[in-house]
Amino acid sequence: MTATTDRPGAGRPSTDDPRVTLDQELGVFEPVPPYPPRTEREAEFYTLRDGEMLLNMGPQHPSTHGVLRVVLKIDGEKVVDLDPVLGYLHRGVEKLCENADYHQAICYLDPLEYVSSLFCEWPGVMAFEKLLDVRVPRRAEYIRVLSAELNRVASHALFLGWMALDLGGLTPILWSFIERDEIVDMLASLTGQRMLFNYFRIGGVNGDLNHDFMSRLGDWMSHATEQIESGNTLLNENEIFVRRMRGLGTIDSTTALRMAFSGPNLRATGVPFDVRRAHPYSIYPELDFDIPTRSEGDCFARYLLRMDEIKQSLRIIDQCLHQMPDGPIMAKLPRLLRPRPGRAYAGIEGPRGQYAAYVISDGTDQPFRMRIHDPSFIHLQAVGLMMPGHLIADTMAVMASLDPIMGGVDK
Amino acid sequence: MTVISRGWDRLTLPGKVLFLLIPLLIVATVALVAVIALLGQPILDTLAANLPIVRFVLAVTIVLLMTIPTAFLIIYMEMKIIALMNLRIGPDRVGPYGSLLSVVHGLKVLMKEDFTPTGVDPIVFTWAPVVVYLASVMALLVVPFSNGIVGQAFNLGLLYFFAISGLSVVGLLMAGWSSYNKYSLLGGLRSAAQVVSYEIPLTLSVVGLILLAGTMNIDTIVRNQAGWFTDWYVFQQPLGVLIFFIAATAEANRTPFDLTEADSEIVAGFATEYSGMRFGFFFFAEYVNVFIISALLVTLFFGGWNAPFPWPWPVELTIDPGSWGIGLLLLIGLGPVVLTLLFATPFWLASSRIKTWQALIVGFVLANLFIVTLIGAWAYVGLDWVAGILWFMVKTYGFVFTFVWMRGTLPRVRIDQLMDFAWKWLLPASLLNLFITAAALVVVKGLR
Amino acid sequence: MSLIPGLGLAKGMALTLRRFFEPKVTIMYPEVRIDVPPKFRGRLQLLYDEWGTIKCETCFQCAQACPIECIDMGGIDTRGRYHVHWGAAETYGERREESALRRSGRPVPDPAFRPFQAVDLGELDRILEEHDHDPADMLQILDETQAAYGYLPVAALKQISHVTGTWYAMIYGTASYYAHLRFEPAASTEQARAVDDHRPPEATYLAALDAALGGNDRPGTPARA
Secondary structure (H helix, E strand, O other): OOOOOOOOOOOOOOOOOOOOOHHHHHHHHOOOOOOOOOOHHHHHHOOOOOOEEEEEEOOOOOOOOOOOEEEEEEEOOEEEEEEEEOOOOOOOHHHHHHOOOHHHHHHHHHHHOOOOHHHHHHHHHHHHHHHHOOOOOHHHHHHHHHHHHHHHHHHHHHHHHHHHHHOOOOHHHHHHHHHHHHHHHHHHHHHOOOOOOOOEEOOEEOOOOOHHHHHHHHHHHHHHHHHHHHHHHHHHOOHHHHHHHOOOOOOOHHHHHHOOOOOHHHHOOOOOOOHHHHOOOOOHHHOOOOOOOOOOOOHHHHHHHHHHHHHHHHHHHHHHHHHOOOOOOEOOOOOOOOOOOEEEEEEEEOOOOEEEEEEEEOOOOOEEEEEEEOHHHHHHHOHHHHOOOOEHHHHHHHHHHHOOOHHHHHO | OHHHHHHHHHOOHHHHHHHHHHHHHHHHHHHHHHHHHHHHHHHHHHHHHOHHHHHHHHHHHHHHHHHHHHHHHHHHHHHHHHHHHOOOOOOOOOOHHHOOHHHHHHHHHHHOOOOOOOOOOHHHHHHHHHHHHHHHHHHHOOOEEEOOEEOOOOOOHHHHHHHHHOOHHHHHHHHHHHOOOHHHHHHHHHHHHHHHHHHHHHHHHHHHHHHHHOOOOHHHHHHHOOOOHHHOHHHOOHHHHHHHHHHHHHHOOOOOOOHHHOOOOOOOHHHOOOOHHHHHHHHHHHHHHHHHHHHHHHHHHOOOOOOOOOOOOOOOOOOOHHHHOHHHHHHHHHHHHHHHHHHHHHHHHHOOOOOHHHHHHHHHHHHHHHHHHHHHHHHHHHOHHHHHHHHHHHHHHHHHHHHHHHHHHOOOOOHHHHHHHHHHHHHHHHHHHHHHHHHHHHHHHHHO | OOOOOOHHHHHHHHHHHHHHHOOOOOOOOOOOOOOOOOOOOOOOOOOEOOOOOEOOOOOOHHHHHOOOOOEEOOOOOOOOOEEOOOOOHHHHHHHHHHHHHHHHOOOOOOHHHOOOOOOOOHHHHHHHHHOOOOHHHHHHHHHHHHHHHOOOOHHHHHHHHHHHOOOHHHHHHHHHHOOOOOOOOOOOHHHHHHHHHOOOHHHHHHHHHHHHHOOOOOOOOOOOO
16 A cells, blocks of 8 residues: 555544554544643643543533633542633734724724623723823713623623533523523613623713613612522522532632732632722712622632622612713714824723723824733633642532633633 | 326325225235134133233333333423423423423434444443433333232332342443543443442332331332321331432432533533434433332332322222113214213303304313213222322322422532432431331330 | 521522412514614614615725624625625725725725826916905816816816815816816817817806896806807
8 A cells, every 4th residue: 555645634644544543543532732741830730640631621511612621630530630721712802903993992892701791891991081081971981880880780690690500500590691681681772782782982982871771770670689689599598509619619818819810709808809999990989889808718709799799789770870960971082083102001890800901002093002901811720729629520610600701811 | 007097196195095005904904814813812822821921021012112201201391390490481382382392302312313433332332321221111110000000010129129220320331431431431430429329328218118018019018008198108207208319319310419411510421422312212211210210209108009098989880881782872973962062052152253163163172071081080980090090190290390390499419429418418317217117116016 | 508407408499489480581582573772783774765775875984984894795705794785896896895905904096196297387376366266266267277278187176276275175076067177188179179169057047147137246157159
């Protein structure tokens, strides 16, 4: 049998080739990278001791649904080490923003975190406003806070469902989707879309509050608290749920701060850091709300903290509705935006932590450089610290409790 | 010739089929009659001489066939009940209220490619679903559905049941090991650990009951519980029922103990690499298992096919249609017509907006319902095995509902918690139950 | 967690059982279709005027404004983007290419920016001086410019725009409206005369109106035989 080597890929073994033995062919399934280890960590990770094996969780795993791959090093059921592999959802948002003008860039920020789109727009828009030195009208700021807090409730509601689903509960995900659907429908009547709102504009918002939105909001506010409470009773006191979550994925405040945690995950370790209070922006200094903290730093604390945050968000929404001023919703702006050369940074408190944008302008109508900071990326790195010693079943629980959104991780 | 061909061409497709089929049927009938006439007596004699064997084969066939609609029904229940608990509507397109969707699922798995991945052990891979399914079906063989309606009643029925239902773990382990997939392996090993651990409290929880009943014959256990519902063993063995319920849930791999196929952890467990009808066998076996554990709970602790109360008015229904003579013909011929008209009349009279044909349709439906109810009531009162099946099914599907309800509510436990629970809580509790029962029996006997 | 083990589980079970009987929230989609919100932006929609003619002029401004370049027009090679208009390729092909080129970020050749031929502007200055740089006399200025140069050179139009303060586009629009004004040198005298002889009806009408009104303080079009 003469080998024909002129066709591409001839050197690679193929299943049709009778010379390929079964062992060679099956070796491909190990999740080991095809190149020699590039770092010490990689070399250590892919060296298996006695009784250990590598388990490839994702990207076709039902819990990672195509966007994340986690290589687990397991000893029986116990996770020894773990390595998240990113990049399945990378779209190059930062680069895309640099090729669009300032108005167009906003719509690229939306799909970063597709469950809380408004929080991704906000830092970008704020940074652009700082570059252009625009003063946002007060009514626009109130509308921003109102819609963003609604979005925070929607995001936390979905977190609850996902977490329960990763623990095997079938029902909470659908109940929380009902909750989210009401909010999202409401926001759709305000913004026009259900998922990627694209609502904030430089110098204001796109469209004033309308009757449809206000009536839906009124309906929802009248039953929101008890609806959320009643849904929570399914999990809050459930022995199976509590026993699985308590003491799982613990992280102390020092490590969390060193890992640059923010948002509920940091506050669950006892650090009362909230961008809305620490570096006040928009109209948050005028609003009265608490920053719930918990000291345990485990999955259950993170879960309960988010449930507490929903209540605070409802308070903020209530205050926004009562204090809503009259006035314009957009600042006066030229049609073509050419900010002076300069740099601007803006950070906000989102449902997962600190979202931020850092923009450099070179005087043209497009950002010269745009850097987007996303908390999910940081929180996902900490899974490697939390997991060792726990079981395979806990991997997804810990990840769900950190609530990373892969769109934000991969950008 | 042309006449024949033209006549043939004029027939529609069903007509052509019937035209060919009817002569064939006539010939077949004649042949069958001839065979029976010539060889009937010897065949009957042979069958009668080996009646236990014939009965056994028949029972196995019926049980095997029964599992399929049972699985369909439970799959439909699961889809619909969990949907309703989720505030969804669930299946509602195929059949009335979507009740045929599970049948469609069954057809779907039949039509799918039966894929054998690279690297599997083909023989073990192929036979694993069969082992799992047959273990379920064979366990069903000793469940008494009603008075005398039982696949095979024998003295060690309970022991046989535990022995056979423990076999399914072999199939799961085969599937997990042969699949050449780490998830499958994890699932198989998990199921082995789980089923072996829970087998012990499951069996021990029943030992108290065996002491009470004094037998392992399931039929006798059921007969012991006849009378009022206070005679059921659940009131004498409350702890035993609880342990049995929990352990049986784990044994059937149901939520909250469905670690073997935990989709958010190990993709589909041992069934990850299966597709088509092989997956269907696993799927069916799971739901047949649900039915079996519900049936066994009912049989052992909840009175089996006994009604919760004795029928208060003993009636002697001796209907002998043969003695009615011409009246029987009249009843069959005229009864439905008269009933239809009778039921249609009030509707026809009630409103002039109801047209005659509408009233007649309503009357026909009501008359049918009436007749069916009448026959059912007669069967319930007159044939005690019909009443038995009714009560047995009502109780069993009540427990099936409970299992589905649990699936709709509870999250999954972790493997170490599962093991802790089995060995540190259920096993001591079942031993305690056994001890208390034995002590109570001794005391009661001593007092007598 | 409660003191009694299993109470939390029982509460959850009770909750699901209660929800089992509650009204359901499913929207039966193909039968029931909920309205999209009035602000819904997810659908490209072509508007029609009152005669039923499509209003889209294939100007490609929407395609250029779209940040993710999902809009395209035409029946050929749309690369899976939205078709918003179907028509003869010659009506939009050029603009489509230009739009695509502009989106690609490369420099776009624009015929309006072609270097125009310089002409001697002395004659034009005299004409403009005569009319006191008044844009109200634009038609006369243009007429006289054409008489002086034989056609309307771009350099002259730019100069008129610069001096009178009128937008170049307005001057161009005025000039292109009248058929007797031309932007290229006439190919032959016959043709030029033939074009000259074609009197625009509006100009005739205005001259007649002026004559009828008597007060010819705003000199109309030069009278011709």
